[in-house]
Amino acid sequence: MPSPPPGLPTELAERVLDLVATIPAGRVMTYGDVAAAVGSGPRAVGTVMSRYGGGVPWHRVVRADGRPAAGHEVEAGRLLRGEGIAFRGDRVDLASARWSPPGRRAGPD
């Protein structure tokens, strides 16, 4: 069993993790995108990821400039390349890899 981090996950953390878990392989989202989707700020998302990101594809969440999470550039880059994500130097090519969750508005309901 993976050792759970100290402190219990908050409601915001659950929303962030749930969303990140839905990001398909080969695609990425920025902290800002995730923040907007859960109705919070990018700093808060970063905090959540640093504390509870271990259980989700955290490498699929990158900064607004396409660079992977601070302190995990190498690890994230290795995983992302393994998923076939296009790179521009050390940064993800957001133009082709950026992803957004499907909005219920567009679908039948």
Next chain:
DNA sequence: GGGGTGACCCAGT
């Protein structure tokens, strides 16, 4: 209740 910290974002230079 107040202040510090952090896997951030944006605009300006």
Next chain:
DNA sequence: TACTGGGCCACCC
């Protein structure tokens, strides 16, 4: 492209 300053939100002491 790199650096700086201000703003943003949640969590911890």
